Amino acid sequence: xxxxxxxxxxxxxxxEYLEWVAGFANADGGVLYIGKDDAxxxxxxxxxxxxxxxIPNKIRNILGITADVSLLDDGGLGSFTSCILPVRxxxxxxxxxx
Numbered sequence: 001x002x003x004x005x006x007x008x009x010x011x012x013x014x015x016e017y018l019e020w021v022a023g024f025a026n027a028d029g030g031v032l033y034i035g036k037d038d039a040x041x042x043x044x045x046x047x048x049x050x051x052x053x054x055i056p057n058k059i060r061n062i063l064g065i066t067a068d069v070s071l072l073d074d075g076g077l078g079s080f081t082s083c084i085l086p087v088r089x090x091x092x093x094x095x096x097x098x
């Protein structure tokens with residue numbers, strides 16, 4: 001599976017990817033795969049349990065939206081998806097600085 005307007009692959013998590021999450025939320029939604037290379041191949045991910053807790057909290061605390069997060073078992077390598085659905089609120093999701 002290749003990257004599309006609504007599908008993005010990232011090998012590791014960086015907080016700057018919250019901008020992708022906001023973009024997905026303000027458009028038609030999308031899926032951000034963490035632990036996959038640009039071709040969609042699972043490369044594995046360290047600390048999946050911690051990331052599974054941290055990322056949804058960051059999305060909620062910084063963007064004010066919620067995202068479904070699912071762990072994928074790709075041969076024990078550990079990767080997960082963050083499914084961002086379109087936000088249909090009176091205001092857009094955006095990054096806030098603290």
